Amino acid sequence: MGKNVVDKIDDLIPINTVLVSVSDKQGLELLIPALVAANPKVRILSTGGTFSRIQEILGQKAEGRLTQVADYTGQPETQGGLVKTLDFRIYLGLLTETYNDAHQADLKRTSSMAIDMVVANLYPFKQTIATAGVTCENARGNIDIGGPTMIRASAKNFIRVASVVDPESYGGIIERLGANNGCLSLGDRFELAKKAFKHTAEYDATISGYLDTLTMDAVKACYPKGA
Structure with missing residues (x-):
């Protein structure tokens, strides 16, 4: 048994800090204003094109609410967005437990925020490999x-964090926030976690299945200057 054994949690968690980084930006025009309406003091961390889209949605209301992940972490995004969110402060914010004194001390020590919701969906790998003429390098990049x-x-820490992977979930989340004074319940977070792990499992299975179809000759043909 691990050292971090949780025996106390909260049912209702207010959504104070949200991390949003999505490839599929549909529905953000509904979700983002609803998050602000549910909690006018909400903080939103975001990246790249998602940041720009949220800025567009919120207009002047973005001031003081919306922050680039790079500005929060102090680490600029790498070329092409290769590394954007893989940072200690982000994962401390996601994995920290409310009643763990060591976690709370780490938050204070690093001036980090507990993150209450992640809104994320993934690079369009399935759509990419369905495109005519796709190469293994196109697929690898996605x-x-x-x-x-x-x-x-976020799904692992469903005892505190909501993991949102599907724009079709936004409507239900908005309703739950309205019904619970800007909070989501343990039941809400647990259902979202199940959906999240299914999403990543299917994503990895698609990648594995595609790689199984490739011959080494096809892989080498992608890289004429090497191998």
Whole structure:
């Protein structure tokens, strides 16, 4: 048995800090204003094109609420967005437990925030490999790393964090926030966690299945200057 054994949790958790990083941006125009309406003091961390879309949605209301992940972590995104969210402060914020004194001390020591909700969906690997003429290099470039890591971390910590992977879930989340004064319940978070792990499992299965179809000759043909 691990050292961190949780025996006390809260049912209702207010959504004070949200991390949003999505490939599929549909529905953000509904979710983001609803998060602000449910909690006018909500903090939103975001990356790249998602940050720009949220800024567009919120307009002047973005001031003081919306922060680039790079500005929060102090680490700029790498070329092409290869590394954006893989940072200690992000994962401390996702995995920290409310009644764990050591976790709370780490938050204070690093001036980090507990993150209450992750809204993430993944690079479009399935759509990419369905495209005519796709190469293994096109496919390889669409294997998401940071997204599944965020989703898994938030879903693992469903005792405190909501892991949101599907735009079709936004309507129900908005309703629950309205019914619970800006909070989500343990039941809400548990159902979202189940959906999140199914999402990442299917994503990995798609990648594995695609790689199984490739011959080494096809792989080498992608890289004419090497191998």
